[in-house]
Amino acid sequence: MEGFSTAEQAEIDIQQLDDAMLSADLSGIAMIVLCDDSAFTSLNINNLVWVTFTRSNPAADIYGIRSSTHHKHWGCEGPVIIDARKKPHHAPELIKDPIVEANTTRILDAMKAAQ
Numbered sequence: 001m002e003g004f005s006t007a008e009q010a011e012i013d014i015q016q017l018d019d020a021m022l023s024a025d026l027s028g029i030a031m032i033v034l035c036d037d038s039a040f041t042s043l044n045i046n047n048l049v050w051v052t053f054t055r056s057n058p059a060a061d062i063y064g065i066r067s068s069t070h071h072k073h074w075g076c077e078g079p080v081i082i083d084a085r086k087k088p089h090h091a092p093e094l095i096k097d098p099i100v101e102a103n104t105t106r107i108l109d110a111m112k113a114a115q
Contacts, residue, residue: 003036003086007060014063014081021065021078029079031064036085055084 041051061083064076070103
């Protein structure tokens with residue numbers, strides 16, 4: 001599965017995932033998170049929570065294995081799927097600038113020394 005491109009393609013991706021999971025034993029699995037960087041996301045619980053809940057929109061990015069709607073109530077037989085892949089409207093990651101970080105450290109160290 002590639003990264004997010006459009007909402008329409010996301011629907012197709014999720015349907016393909018759902019189809020592929022038909023014969024899988026998913027007992028004990030409550031949630032599947034689709035993400036771009038699984039190594040970063042799985043590194044610790046903070047990363048998982050950050051990626052999952054800042055890169056997904058509950059109104060558009062929540063799916064489920066064998067999902068259905070019954071009397072206006074949505075449900076699924078398998079795990080909930082959260083599409084937390086980067087979307088085109090998301091801001092880029094904040095990346096530290098080593099020069100700015102060094103200057104900030106130097107200024108703060110000078111301020112501490114002056115006290």
